[in-house]
Amino acid sequence: MLLERDAERAAIATALNAAAGGDGSLLLVSGPAGSGKSALLRDTMAAAFGAGARVLRADATRLEEDFAFGIAQQLCRPVLVAAGEAERDRWFQGASEQILRALTEERLITDGHEHYLPTEAVLYGLHTVVHAMSHDDLVVVIVDDLQWADQGSLRLLGYLAKRLSGSRILLALALADECEAPKYPLVHELVTAAARIVVPAPLSRSAVASMAEVAFGERAEEPFTAMLHDVSRGNPADVATVLTGLVAEGLRPVAAQTAAAEAEAVRLLDHRVLMSLGSQPPAVLALARAVAVLGDLAEPGLAADLVGLDDVEYSSAVQHLERLGLAGREDGRIGFVTTSVRDGIESAIPVELREDLYRRAARLLYEHGRPAERVAETLMKVGIAEDPWEVRILSSAAGSVLERGAGELAARYLRRALLNTAPDSEERGRLLVELAAAERGFDLVAAARHLSQALSLLPPGPQQADAALWIPPAFAAAAPNVG
Ligand SMILES: Nc1ncnc2c1ncn2[C@@H]1O[C@H](COP(=O)(O)OP(=O)(O)OP(=O)(O)O)[C@@H](O)[C@H]1O
Ligand SMILES: [Mg+2]
Known part of the structure; x- marks a missing residue:
């Protein structure tokens, strides 16, 4: 009816x-x-x-x-x-x-x-x-x-x-x-x-209340109906989706369960919209993925470049995402309405494509002169590859965050960079020294251990001697003899 x-x-x-x-x-x-x-x-x-x-x-x-x-x-x-x-x-x-x-x-x-x-x-x-x-x-x-x-x-x-x-x-x-x-x-x-x-009009609160009564088999209490009307904006398909989900979860339309029901309703609707993305024109899906990869709030030029959209395709895809209620614009930049929408889109990207998008996004951000930290954050999302460029970016991002005292973040980047280097390389030795420098502020034991490991990788000379000097006296006994 x-x-x-x-x-x-x-x-x-x-x-x-x-x-x-x-x-x-x-x-x-x-x-x-x-x-x-x-x-x-x-x-x-x-x-x-x-x-x-x-x-x-x-x-x-x-x-x-x-x-x-x-x-x-x-x-x-x-x-x-x-x-x-x-x-x-x-x-x-x-x-x-x-x-x-x-x-x-x-x-x-x-x-x-x-x-x-x-x-x-x-x-x-x-x-x-x-x-x-x-x-x-x-x-x-x-x-x-x-x-x-x-x-x-x-x-x-x-x-x-x-x-x-x-x-x-x-x-x-x-x-x-x-x-x-x-x-x-x-x-x-x-x-x-x-x-x-x-144009079929959105349903009123009382129509939403009748649909709820049919679905639950009992009259919905006022705060519950108000919530249902708000989250669905009276859209009949959204009301039906939410009601089916809430009934399946065993929730009841009572005031006391309104908050829990609202959280579930938002999740159900986000999921529904995400499912519908697959049936949108290819440019819309591509842009959604680009924005998910670049993170909030993505610069228009970068997002379009990342997935190869021209200006016309880009603006039509943005409008499309806005009409779907998925994305919004702020100062010309585009972002998703909620982080769960972003996360949903990101996690639905096929693995190989995701990897490729993050790698290309990192290069693009670098070429456009974005801070090393942002490039590094993008690289943290990709699988391990012995790529000297990636190591260089992670190491310089570590340097810049360490300058502002973020030792743990620097260590995170450096540990990741270490995964990208050959086990017995000199480069690994240098990264271990950098890691130790980052760790000195919060984990002296790890710093000393990493310095010791660095000593065996660095060639004899000033670098090795400097590294040895850094080892705190209490740990020096554990370090190999560098003569
Ligand atoms: N006026 C209404 N009262 C109660 N339920 C309604 C009403 N209009 C639509 N519905 C229900 O809402 C759901 C969505 O309706 P429908 O499929 O007609 O929407 P649509 O605009 O064709 O959607 P789409 O854009 O996906 O094609 C259906 O389950 C339908 O039975
Ligand atoms: Mg239809």
């Missing part, structure tokens, strides 16, 4: 009645993810059946984009298969073989949809068939997730949309808000052709 959709239903009923009376139009249902677009289309379908209409229906999915006429086929095939021969002949009067094939043949995978454009003749023919159907009955054409329809079918819908007046055809199309309109000029055309745009 759909709550609080009276106004939307009334708009749909008006459009349906008008079409039945010969005043066809395009009705667009638009709104953010989970706002209830598909649910409203289902309502439209039920109303259409109620009005005795012939319903042509299709759901586009991301995979659909590359199937020429995939949506047109979904719309027409069941009707054509179910129709009697006489009916089919009547609808196809004058329509060519080519059109029949476009509608009924096996799907063609196109070489990238941009290259495949149906001929005007096919489009005109398809449009004639739908119009012929509408001479028999009121026709309601319903397409969900229009943003993923193939180009051929979009052109058919565009063709129909321009020829609705005086017809008994209602086009009811749903379009996700976060679709990138400039990338889809044909979608844009359809939006412009809409006579009515229905």
Whole structure:
């Protein structure tokens, strides 16, 4: 049962009645993810059946984009298969073989949809068939997730949309808000052709309370409902996700459990958004990963460079992340709304790619003159590699943090640098001396041990002698004799 959709239903009923009376139009249902677009289309379908209409229906999915006429086929095939021969002949009067094939043949995978454009003749023919159907009955054409329809079918819908007046055809199309309109000029055309745009409103607190009562089997207490309404912002899909999760956790909708439920609700919603990232355009996922790797707040130029986005791709991806409620901007820099979102995105990056991104990020930060400490922090995230550049960065970052008295942090960088050096190298000896210098402030025993180890690696001469001098007298006995 759909709550609080009276106004939307009334708009749909008006459009349906008008079409039945010969005043066809395009009705667009638009709104953010989970706002209830598909649910409203289902309502439209039920109303259409109620009005005795012939319903042509299709759901586009991301995979659909590359199937020429995939949506047109979904719309027409069941009707054509179910129709009697006489009916089919009547609808196809004058329509060519080519059109029949476009509608009924096996799907063609196109070489990238941009290259495949149906001929005007096919489009005109398809449009004639739908119009012929509408001479028999009121026709309601319903397409969900229009943003993923193939180009051929979009052109058919565009063709129909321009020829609705005086017809008994209602086009009811749903379009996700976060679709990138400039990338889809044909979608844009359809939006412009809409006579009515229905945007499902967020649910009120009392609607959220009713959903909670159904889910828990008991009335929710006021603070609990308020929390649920706040975290979900009245988005029906978010309310449903949170309720399912909370019921599964065995929580009850009482004031005393509100804080625990809120923490769980935030976690559930972050998780849901993260899951949806995978189905976003590649540039959006790439940018999300770049920002996760560069950390809050990432500089726009660096983030775009890291994953190879140009200016246009970058700004559209940023807007997309903002619309998804994942990221925000501060002084032009981009960051995630919560650290759990960042952590979620970061940990979902495939291991090899993550390693590669962190390594490239470290180089990029270095080339852009960022402080050694920031470069070092990025290197701390990658696996061990005998790379002299990495060792040099870690060692100079250790030097600079030690200057401000952060001995333990310096030691952390140096221990990591040691892992990147050969076991009996002179370089290892020098790093051990640096490590000991860092450790002198907080762990004298470790400092002395590391100096002793350094002595055996450094060549005889001033370096070795200096190292020996540093060993505190109390530990000197343990050190090897350097003569
Ligand atoms: N008015 C409503 N009252 C109660 N539940 C609703 C309402 N609208 C939608 N829902 C429920 O919320 C969930 C999301 O709705 P729906 O799938 O229609 O959203 P959508 O906008 O199509 O989402 P997407 O962007 O993912 O396609 C579904 O479980 C649906 O049943
Ligand atoms: Mg939907």
